[in-house]
Amino acid sequence: MTQAVVNIVDLCVRRWRVTILVGALLLVACAFYAATRFSINTDIQTLVSQNLPWHQRQVELSKAFPQKGISVVVTATTPENADVATDELAQRLKENPGLFRDLVQPDSGEFFERNSLLLGSTADVQRTAEGLSRARRFLEALAADPTLRGAVDVLGSAAQAVAAGRLKLEQLGWPLSLTRKVLDGVLANKPAFFSWQELLQGHALAENQSRHFIEIAPKLDFKALQPGRAATEAIRKAASDLQLKQRFGAEISLTGEVPMNDDQFSVIRSSAVRDTLTALIGVLVILWLALRSFRLIAAVFFSLAVGLAATAALGLLMVGSFNLISIAFFVLFVGLGVDFGIQFSVRYRTERHELDNLRHALRCAAHKAGAPLALAAAATAIGFFAFLPTDYRGLSELGLIAGFGMLIAFACSITLVPAMLTALNPPGESAAVGFKWLAPVDAFLQRHRIAVIVGTILVVLAGTPLLFHLPFDFNPVDLQKSNSPSVVTYRKLQSEPETNGNDAEVLAGSQQQADLIAKRLSSLPEVARVMTLTNFIPTDQEQKLAAIHAADRAIGPALNPRGKRPAPNDEDTVNALRSTAQTLLKVATGASGAVGDDARAVASQLDQLASASADIRRKADAAVVPSLNHDLDRLRKTLSAQPVTRERLPADLVRDWQLQDGRARVQALAKGDANNVDVLRKFAEAVLTAEPAAAGAAVSYYESARTVTRAFVEAGIMALVAIAILLAIALRRITDVLLTLIPLLVAGALTLELSVLLGPQLNFANIIALPLLLGVGVAFKIYYIMAWRAGKTGLLQSTLTRAVVFSAMTNAAAFGSMWASNYPGMSSMGKMMALALACTMAAAVLFQPVLMGQPRQIKPHAEVPPLREAAE
DSSP states (O other): OOHHHHHHHHHHHTTTTHHHHHHHHHHHHHHHHHHHHHOOOOOOOGOOOOOHHHHHHHHHHHHOOOOOOOEEEEEEESHHHHHHHHHHHHHHTTTOOTTEEEOOOOSSSSHHHHHHHTTTHHHHHHHHHHHHHTTHHHHHHHHHHHHHHHHHHHHHHHHHHTTTSSSOOOGHHHHHHHHHHHHHHTTTTTOOOOOHHHHHTTTTOGGGGGGEEEEEEEEEOTTTTHHHHHHHHHHHHHHHTTTTHHHOOEEEEEEEEEHHHEEEEEHHHHHHHHHHHHHHHHHHHHHHHHHOOOHHHHHHHHHHHHHHHHHHHHHHHSSSSSTGGGHHHHHHHHHHHHHHHHHHHHHHHHHHHOOHHHHHHHHHHHHHHHHHHHHHHHHHHHHHHTTTSSSSHHHHHHHHHHHHHHHHHHHHHHHHHHHHHHHHHHOOSSSSOOGGGGHHHHHHHHHHHHHHHHHHHHHHHGGGGGGOOOOEEEEEGSSTTTTTTHHHHHHHHHHHGGOOOEEEEEEESSSSHHHHHHHHHTTTTTTTEEEGGGGGOOOSSSHHHHHHHHHHHHOOOOOOOSSOOOOOOOOHHHHHHHHHHHHHOOOHTTTTTTHHHHHHHHHHHHHHHHSOOOHHHHHHHHHHHHHHHHHHHHHHHHOOOOOOOGSSSSSSHHTTBBBSSSSSEEEESSSSSSOOOOHHHHHHHHHHHHTTTTTTTHHHHHHHHHOOOOOOOHHHHHHHHHHHHHHHHHHHHHHEEEEEHHOOOOOOOOHHHHHHHHOOOEEEGGHHHHHHHHHHHHHHHHHHHHHHTOOOOOOGGSSSHHHHHHHHHHHHHHHHHHHHHHHHHHHHHHHHHHHHHHHHHHHHIHHHHHHHHHOOOOOOOOOOOEEEEEEO
């Protein structure tokens, strides 16, 4: 192998013009091919093998009940406004079927408005019916005059009842408080809305009562970096065109898989240029410190550019498009590709210090560095190829591309680097290359060799129990930027049991089977709630309908008066305002406490409103009347409720829970904080134990983590075995193989132990650091074992250590930019890679030379005959 590398370098040095020309043409051709064919498949469903049972269950469930992808959260200032805003937005979006394949309102619309009472408990229905009967006169007056005048007259009538002693002023405390708040907004020319539902409830309503959802299945373009961007922009535009915020005080938030992934890719894209420039500058600075020559840096960079372009083109040719994991080959190639270039260049600098002839120095560098580089490239490539058989397709494709990339990087380092150095002809080296100042440390470590070895092994063994507590954060939301809009909305919803999206789902053969499964899952302590289609068919309908129809007989005529008061003009409204103000002021005289203050304040506000312009009164009318009409209409619908059967359920609601062939969906929600990984893990395990056929988000996250972890363990074992076989063939000594692999295992164990103590937790993103640890670690260890076998001593102060240290620093600079990324997943990857680099460099530079001890008496490198001069 050594002679083959020397011959290749010899040829490229003699034919440097042709070599550089071929490299430049290859760079242009591959860069053009990669640029024109470049694509990223952002569909995360393709990252794992399609043959896994849990994935097949999820695919079957998704085909039967497709996930909508986008959840539109409509939050308004009042329940009435939330109803109207949601209905208007849903109707507008339905007009664009080319962009929105399916759309449902899971908690609002005609069905829920008509049957809201029926879906409650029997006690709630009876209590509401009795309350409506008592409010007959109040409702009759409002139905007869649903205007601002009518609302003010009702308040005036209540004040008169207080004056007559039929009511106490304290009984008007809640209506006065609401009225004061709304009139404050109207008179200050701020958005204000009155909620009649809140008035009837007698207390502030929960936030979720002023919130509704629209679930949307958009058409996605997976060739785009943000596949759902067109859909999300169309939703926001529709909300803006409808002026939902101005008319209803409604806020539109988007969450779900599609907007969250789009936000994630947007963050990555926005920080990509900054992170790349940071990495580039850092790499250049460290290359300068390592090589001390811009000509050497230019040679290494040219080799790196050609290799990167060739690997990208080959990768696209082999896999068609990159995925969210295989795209990491860029980082891996830069790190390991630079390593090969630095190793050759630093070796060249050492030879050039001793030899004045550039070409002879290159030949000597090839003779001494060729075999270690070739073995390191082969071992690293085999390590990456070991990922091919795993079930984690993203990792498998990364292994395929990175494996060939290592071979390409090696080829470029022994062809293009020598050719470029010949062309650029850097000056000779005036000083020796290495870390002579580390000689005392080198001697100290060798003197205390046994203590260092035993101490290192004891520290690693002492930390072994930590590996049993190695956490894996399988919640992909934790990888996203916490303040991105979709994640903020998601986290808020996750904190509420009713809107927790990390569910488990089961595809049952029939509705009867689904109900049995639901009953079984409901008994689990980890489960908060279980839903099937049956939950939308009210229980005890006979009793509930009897109470509702009794209320309808009592107040139905009041809600539908035969004659309504004529619509008021502005003067009528002013008179009503002044009259009610006077009555309120009269009953508030001498009253103390908050109710008295509210009564006097409202009286003053009504006077101000009467004296204000007609425009201000129209704003007051808009704050009060639309919600009044909405609630009166809804009450009429509610009191006309009919028995609900499976056949009477809305078609889109049924389609979300049961198929035409009878198969039905069961949904279970976790009890506790759904943002907590331990809660999700226990929930998924409990559900799978009770129902092994379960799927859904929580189960998929849990099973994905197991698949990824198993893939890395399998790949790691296969890689170590393959590398061990290669080393055994190349080194022909079992002891030398162990001296190479033991430091690698020490570095790996130490990395994982420190991640438990210091963080970060392993996750779907930073677990990619482990292939880097394998690749860089194997290369570093091979360099040292080959130098030791060649009889080298004082390795810590040697040229090799200089190359290893600066190679590691170059990687650290590249990955350090990832640490500073705005994308938490990328940042955690940078942190884990930095930790892995620190551990593997320490194991190679400090531990392996001590472990090897003094070298055997191996003959030094043979003299290399001078390079034949190329014919001029």
